[in-house]
Amino acid sequence: MTAEHNDNNNSIIKIALNLAFACIISGIIIGLVYYFTADIAKQKQLELQNLALQSIVQGADKYTPIPGKPGCYTATKGNEIIAYIIPAESKGYAGPVKLLVAVTPDNKVIKYTIIESKETPGLGDKAAQPQFADQFAGRTADELQVNKDGGTIQAISGATITSRAVTKAVKNAVDVAASITKGGK
């Protein structure tokens, strides 16, 4: 590199312009892609959510959001409420565990699905499998505790923390459902 070349290329303005130009180009590209994909992404998100709702409460023909409770839905069949769908979250072994819980109008658990979790594969992620998940069906809030803590839920061996987290989240969801049914009466 010659001295002249040095002076020419290394003035602070030139360097700054160089970087700024690169950032502007990248900004334009991202902006354009966002402009064209944002609507499609939103639509896909909604479809995905509906799919999750359908998988958890079968046989319902309408899902209506519950006012004042973000993320909560009532599943109705005809004019009869068959279930409340409540999102729940609690701290697992490797981060938050997010669930969707379906609760009957008399506050019993129907089932849950795990929407998001980072639990250890082979240990904590067994919480999504029927051996563990099926235990929750028909339980009321009082019964929802891991057997180590004196409840009725058989914890997954080697994954007590995850079992506790899921149980606690489901219990919270039942409590939320209870407050909704109370409020409705």
Add this chain to the structure above:
Amino acid sequence: MKGYWDIFSKGLVLENPIFVLALSLCPALAVTTSVVNALTMGLTVTFVISMNNLIVSIVRNWVNPKVRVPIYITSIATIVTVAELLLQAFAPLLYKQLGIYLSLVVVFAIILARAEVFASKNRPFPSFIDGFGMGCGFTLAMLIVGVIRELFGNGTILGYTVLGSWYPPALIFIMAPGAFILIGYLVGAWNIWSARIEKAKGERGETI
């Protein structure tokens, strides 16, 4: 053609990103608890590193050397963000699975390293091949670690049970300490292997 093959294949064995260059070890430990995770991460990195090498090489004559690193990072971040937006719109399920890993790709040392070491000094096509080779080497290493960890730690591969119920899973393999131990042994094995390759090449009188 042979030149391109050499550029491609050095990423696989002799300069394998994980086992030899020892770059991006953190994700190799964190993500390889199952084969699916390891594979998706590997493919994502392969895509980003190839594209980034291509772009860095195309713009290499306009980038001021003093700000080259921020510009490379901007380029990586742009590619990742665009990929994220596209996945969100057209493959939301895949996007959900990749989740945090995708954003992590921005700070992968191996991608920046290849931009600096190779793409900034070479023409676009060889740079692309270099990135692709490095990506494949990374994927290969991730797969090796992932297969061993999932097989011994959970008795499954890709979720299918391989070792039956008679096998008590060695949980340490899917925990972080198991990953450290395993990678240590694999690096050792890799060194023995690549030393053999180099020796064989030396005996044939080829330069390495």
